[in-house]
Amino acid sequence: MKILFLIILIFAVSYCDYDKYIGYDHTAQDLLTTALIEGTVTHFYTGEPVFNASIRIGNQETLSNINGYYSINYILTDNENRNKPVPIHISAPDYFPDSLITLIEPLGKEYNFQLKYAAPIILNAVRRI
Numbered sequence: 001m002k003i004l005f006l007i008i009l010i011f012a013v014s015y016c017d018y019d020k021y022i023g024y025d026h027t028a029q030d031l032l033t034t035a036l037i038e039g040t041v042t043h044f045y046t047g048e049p050v051f052n053a054s055i056r057i058g059n060q061e062t063l064s065n066i067n068g069y070y071s072i073n074y075i076l077t078d079n080e081n082r083n084k085p086v087p088i089h090i091s092a093p094d095y096f097p098d099s100l101i102t103l104i105e106p107l108g109k110e111y112n113f114q115l116k117y118a119a120p121i122i123l124n125a126v127r128r129i
Contacts, residue, residue, distance in 0.1 A: 036108035038071035040064070041090060044114040053092035053115065057104070064092075074104060094118055 041053040041064045049068025054061060062072040086104050088111065091097040095115040102111075 034073045034075055035104055035106050036071060037074045037104070037111065038069070038108070039111040039113065040068040041070065041092065041113045041115060042068050044116040050092050050095065050115055053090055053095070053113075055113075056089045058086050076104065076106060090115065 037057060041050040041055070042048060043050060049066065050064060051066050051068065053064040053068070053070070055064065055070050055072070057072060057074055058077070060072060060074055062070050064070040083103055085101045087099060087101050089097065089099045090113045092115055094117060096118045098113055098115055100111075102109075
C-alpha cells in the first residue's frame with residue numbers, strides 16, 4: 001500500500017503545474033521603454049494658455065497646442081532607468097524661458113508650467129523727470 005501511495009505521489013508531483021498552484025511566475029516583466037509626459041503651459045499672471053511653446057525633455061521636443069496642452073511619449077534611455085536627472089526646458093516667443101531638472105518616472109508624469117511674459121521695453125514711453 002505504501003508503494004502504491006509513493007508511486008501515485010511521484011506521478012502527481014511530476015505532472016503537476018507548480019506555477020499554477022504556488023503562484024510563482026518565473027518570467028520577468030519587461031521594462032517600460034516610454035513614459036507619457038504631459039501638461040499645460042500657461043501665462044503666469046493671467047492663466048491663459050500659451051500656444052506653440054517648445055517643451056524639450058532631454059533630446060526630445062514637442063510643442064503646445066492652442067489650449068497650452070502638450071504631451072510626449074518620452075523614450076526612456078539608460079540614464080532614466082538608472083534614476084539620473086533629466087533637464088526639461090520650456091520656451092515660447094515673447095516669454096521668458098523656464099527649466100527644471102527632474103527624474104522621469106517610467107509610468108509618466110504631468111508637468112504644468114507658467115511662463116512670465118517678457119514685455120518689450122518701449123524707450124520712448126519712459127517718463128523722464
